[in-house]
Structures are given as structure tokens and as C-alpha cells.
Amino acid sequence: MKKILVTLLFLLFGTVANADCNIKSGSINILANDFPALRTLVETAKECKGSADFKVTHSAEHNKIAVPALTANPSEFSVRVAANSSIVPLMNADLIRPMNDLVKKYGKGIQESQLITIDGKVMAVAFMANTQHLYVRTDVLEENGIAIPKTYEEVVAAAEKIRAAGKMKYPYAAAYKAGWNLAEEFVNMYIGHGGEFFKDGGAQPNINNAKGVATLNMLKKLADLSNPDYLTHDSEAIKVEWESGNVAIMTLWASRSGTLLDDEGDANITAATKLVAPATVGGGNIPAATLWWDGFTLAKNRSDADAEASFRAMAHAASSKEMVAKAADQAVWLVEGFVPGPKSVGVIEAVKMGAKPYPMLPQMGLMHGALGSEIVEFLQGNESAEQALKDVEAAYITKAKEQGFL
């Protein structure tokens, strides 16, 4: 009888034990941004922590914490969940370790395409893709007889029509908060115009040109159709605007669609919200958007045991078919077995249209920073586009000199 019971128990809990990756030692401490897909991923990693210590910090301020925390020796975190842009400062300062050995040993379920390799060294394992694309309110568009916009010129025309009809005062929204968000919008729009940020592969800036001016003018047109407080609005703020029914067309991250379309808020708005492809601009073929991946990296200043435990837990999550099946609408997973749902439309269309990834260059962060503060005065109408671009280049050059890039 006892034997049967033990067998039964074993059978019952056998499935749970299966998720345990048999990690015996080490400690795992994860630093990650805060949105639903990352929470799901970390929860999945936790399932298989075994007897290792497990801690996690989800923070929207992750970029500010990462470099100082990983510079310490031993590093505060053993895992940093990073993206194309945030991996660069970590690599510049040599704070993350290559994981070829671990991938070979424990990375069975990880697909080749998930590996971020620099000169053959695996520096990160990606698990999801992200981009910024259009969200539209089908009810408002239909009411005004507007087709779903495919270019930003059409977005402007549509928004003007909606405003003229007296339906909404500020029909367009995008995260234009001065700083990182605003710079990101510039990056998208400039790439949509076919622009290159640096002169022939070097670190000399290359934005003060006709494409840069066209980019700024388009941003200004869109800003004029947005809530006048746009310079203080980040992704979260425009999401709230959308949920209050103030906006008909919006450019937002694909990863935010999960909470935008959840059961909270006005059901009519949620039902009428449609995710569509990112828009092109200025007659270009490629979308005015950048492709992003999110992946995990391992801190260099941690023991091998910690790195091994961390890798095994994270690799379990980054290859979990159950997770991508369960959380299919939270993100566009790069994991094997993912079946794209309606919320993946933006990213998939962006890839189909040949969108470019965000430039993973060592000096790009400085350019991004200079853009975020120097183009504000143009949007406020206090400066010409040429002057704003000149200021961006000058601010960038000064910082790049201090950092030794020029």
C-alpha cells in the first residue's frame, strides 16, 4: 500500500519535478525591465531554480541601474535582461560574459536564431522581438470614412480629418517625452527616411541633412496633432490617453498591447482597437520603425557556479514551449513552438516589410542622448530644424570626444 502511494505521489509530482532543471547550487539574481512578457519569462525561469537562490528586480529604471550594478565585483545581478540598445553599454564596459560553453552544455532547446553573436561569441540569448507600430480605432476611422493609414503622411491626413470632424481634439499619440522616448521616435522616423546616423561606418555624425530635416518636420506635424502636453508623455501615459478614448491613431510598442487590450477599461474601445503594420514615411519602402530583441545576458563579475545556475534557469524559460503557448498574446516570442496571434501583427508585418534593427553601435547611446534633449526646442517652435540638427551634432561630438570615440 505504502509503495503504491509513493508511486502515485511520484507520478503526481513527477510533472512538476520535470520542470526542475536540477540546479544544485549557485544564486540567481535577475535585473529586467517591467512589462508583462518579462514577468512571465522570469516566472518560468523561477520554476526550475532548484535549490539555487532566486531573486529578481523588475524596474522601469533598469537602464540606470545596470552599468553600476554590473561593474561591482561581485556584481549585484547575475542576469541582465537587455535589448539591442541596452546591451551596448554592457559590452563597451566589458561587463557581460560570452556563453558559448554554457549554450553547448545546457542550451538544447535554444534555437540558433536566438543567439546574439559578436565575432562568434554568444553575448546574449534573445527570446522576444519588439517594435513600434500603429494602433488604430476602427470605429472612429470607419465613421469618418478613412482607410487604415499605411504611411505617416496618411496618418497626418487621417488625424486632421478626425480633428476637423470635431470628433477628437488630439487624435494622434506617440511617446514624445523629452529624452529617451523622443529620441527613439526620431530614430524610427529617420530610418524610415532611409537615413544613416554615422558617416561611412565611423563615429562622425551624419544627421544634419535633408533627411534629418524631413524627419523633424514629420515629427512636428504629428506633435501638432497630439495632446499639447506631448513632451511629457511616455508609453504609459499615451496608453492611458488611448484607454480614455482620446486618441484614434497611435504609435506604440508591440509589447504594450497586452495591457492595452486586457479586460480593464472601456470594452468598446478595446473591441475597436486594431493593431496594424508600422507606417512608412516619405515614400520609403521600409517602415519608420526599428526592430528590437529582448534577451538575457550574464554578468561577467559573478562566479562560474552562479553563471551556470543562471544560464540553466534562463535557458529553460527561453526555450519553454509551454510558456510561449500560454503567454502567446504577451509578446512575439522567438522561441520554438510560438504561434503568432493577432497581437503579433505589428512585429511580423515590420519584419516582412524589411524593418531595420536598432543600430547596435558603441556610440549610438551618445547620439540617442543628444537627440533626446536637443530637438525639443524645434518641436516647441523656438528653433529651425537645421539649427536643431546642428545642435544635436555639436552635442554628440562633444560627448563622443569625452568618451574617446572621436
Added chain:
Amino acid sequence: MPNRSFFWFFFPAGLAMILFIGLPIISTGIQSFYAQHDQILIEVKKCDPFGCKTSVVVDQEATSKIKEEKPLGKFNGFGTYIDRNHLASDQVSEFWSESKSVGEFIGKVGNLPFYKALVFTLTYCVIVTPCVLLLGFIIALSLNAISRKIRGPLIFGTILPMIVTPLVGSLVLFWMIDAEGIIGANLQILMDDPYLSVKSSKALTWITIIIYGVWHHSPFAFVVFYAALQTVPQEPLEASIIDGASRFQRVKHIVLPHIYPVVTFVALISLMDNFRVFEPIIGFSAEGSAQSLSWLIYDNLVNEEVILFGSAAATSIMTIVGISIILTPVLLRTWKEFRTNR
């Protein structure tokens, strides 16, 4: 007090000041003279889920070797101080030679990040400090004149702005001036302009931050002045009443001279505080319209993915110099009085 016992009294505080204030300032000073080493970039093949391409990365092997030899970085002298993001000496002289009028020159210089921040910081300082002194003094006088029964609750209410965390205080006002907030929406109706935004207008943002500054700092001045008012002797006041002095004359000729040292003290502290204005800029998300010197330091340290230590250190040192310059007249005056009193 004999010098010897004064020394031992002062010793623990002095030691803490040297350790936690003096040494960091020296270290910041040293840091400000250094820039990063030249980056050694190599071309490599990079692959991600969206494809492979050849581009540059920092060569870690070569870099770590240089870093080990000179961990502080490349000596840059005053290079960081005079670059475009700080004093911008080259740009300023260039603007001077190419500008046709003084106005044009000032406009161009005001567009440089450091001067832009300096202008806001000084404006804030120059407007907020006198307003705080005046308002604090008026509140203290009024409260001192009313019945003792209701004085307690009133004092509590008055110092509330100082109790509220600066960030929370600014956020409350931030929401009120939103285009759909109570102040923002009413301003739109009042001015008959549906596109009016307090947050996107530079002038209105400055005014908001300044009003917030006065609101937040006045209680401090009030508390100190109120305490000082309790020490004003009653006899000369009564004598002046008998002589037929008006309320204004009494305040001007008796109260003010009596609490004058306290006024100097409050002015000093307010000037220092206001020169380092920072929280309201974050609370109001006003980075676009208003930047202060402290915000520049913050921006260099956290807002970019690349941390600019040299730049931040140089701005910090210049902030310290700025505060010293602003305080000089007040300090000189205090020193003179101190000498004459002896």
C-alpha cells in the same frame, strides 16, 4: 570656550565632513580633469534574430590593457570645462565674432546647454529667494498677531508644504496643470485656446516651477522668522506705540533690525538650496523646457546609456564655484559685521 575644548567638540563633525564631503569633492575635482581613453574599435560580424552584418565594437582586450595602466582615463586638463557642453569658450568667441548684435549673441549663447541651464538656475534663484523671504516674513508676522487659540493648527497647516516630499508636491501640481487637470483645463477656457498647454510652453513651465519653489520653501523661512519674532523685546514696541508709531513703522524700525541676522541666515540657506534646484524639474517632467545645473549632472550620470563621469564632475565643480560666488556678498557682509562687533 577654550580653543582646546572647541576642537574636541568639533572633531567628530569635522571628521565626518572631511570623510563624506571633503574627500568626495576632491575626488570629483580630480575626475573632472580626465576623459575616457580613445576607444579602440574593431570590425566584427554581429548576428541577431534579424540577420547578420559587419559593424564595429569596442576591442576589449586592447582597452583593458590601457585601462589597467591608467585607470583614471586620459588627462584632459580643463578640456571638459571649456567644451561645448560646459563653458564652450570656442563657441562663445565664435558667436561673438559672427553676431551682428548683442541680442543675437545672447540668443546663440543661451542655446548652449550649460548657459541654458545657468540662465534657468539663476532666474529661479533670483526670483524664488526674495519671494520666499518676503512671504515667510509676512506669514510669520500675521500668525504672530492672531489669537493663541488657533495658532497651533494654523502653524501646522502653514508648514505642510515643507513636510510634503518635494517629488509628491510637484506631482500634485503637475497633474493639476495637465491639459485635462483642473488648472490646465480652466486656463484653456479662460484664454479661449484649446491647444494651450502649460507643460509645453516654456514660459508657463518656468512660472509653474517658480511658484512651486516659493510654495515649497516659504514654510522654512516662516518657521525661522516666527521663532525669531518671539525674541523681539516688548518694551521698545510698547514705547513706540505710545509715541504713535504705525504698525509698518514698528516693523521697519524695531522688528526687522532685531531679527536681521536671522534674515541673513535664511537668505544664505535659501540661495544655496535654490541654486541646486532639481526635484521639481523631474517631478514636472520639465526637462524639455527647464534645465538646471543639477539636472545637467543628473542627465550626464543616468539619462544616457553611456555615463559621462568627466562631464558630470566638471558641472559639479562649477556648481560649487557658482554657489560660492553667489554667497560671497552675503558672507562678506556677515564677516564685516562680525569684525565691527568685536
